Amino acid sequence: MTITPICPKCGAPAVSVSQEVVERFSEDTPVPSGRWAACVSATCAVAYFCDRQQIATDDLTQRLWYKDKGMDVPVCYCSQLTREEIRRAVAQGAGTISEVQRMAQKNRMGFCSTENPLGLCCRDAFLWEINEAKHKNRGEP
Numbered sequence: 001m002t003i004t005p006i007c008p009k010c011g012a013p014a015v016s017v018s019q020e021v022v023e024r025f026s027e028d029t030p031v032p033s034g035r036w037a038a039c040v041s042a043t044c045a046v047a048y049f050c051d052r053q054q055i056a057t058d059d060l061t062q063r064l065w066y067k068d069k070g071m072d073v074p075v076c077y078c079s080q081l082t083r084e085e086i087r088r089a090v091a092q093g094a095g096t097i098s099e100v101q102r103m104a105q106k107n108r109m110g111f112c113s114t115e116n117p118l119g120l121c122c123r124d125a126f127l128w129e130i131n132e133a134k135h136k137n138r139g140e141p
Contacts, residue, residue, distance in 0.1 A: 031053065034050030035099075
């Protein structure tokens with residue numbers, strides 16, 4: 001049975017992450033050992049938590065794509081590919097991850113387990129951003 005962590009601040013379901021990921025994004029390292037999780041609620045100020053500590057988004061070395069909708073926030077952390085770069089590439093005709101990476105000249109990948117703030121592959125977020133950019137280019141909401 002898998003137990004879903006719950007954010008102690010907002011009560012939203014969270015995603016389990018490795019201590020290595022938390023240390024990579026936290027300004028204060030090392031962090032205490034424990035079962036770390038990431039709060040994925042866009043409106044919650046907590047980025048990571050364990051039973052002994054909470055780390056706020058303001059105490060991170062990088063902004064999180066799922067909490068910050070800024071255009072200069074990375075969606076792919078391996079190559080530091082931002083929303084703005086994705087949207088620009090889509091506006092120039094890119095429709096796939098490889099095309100966006102080629103146009104942006106940023107194709108470093110494969111380090112998601114430590115470089116993505118959730119420790120997961122960015123593929124789904126990347127595809128979502130491509131789709132969003134396509135809708136905006138067509139003038140759709």
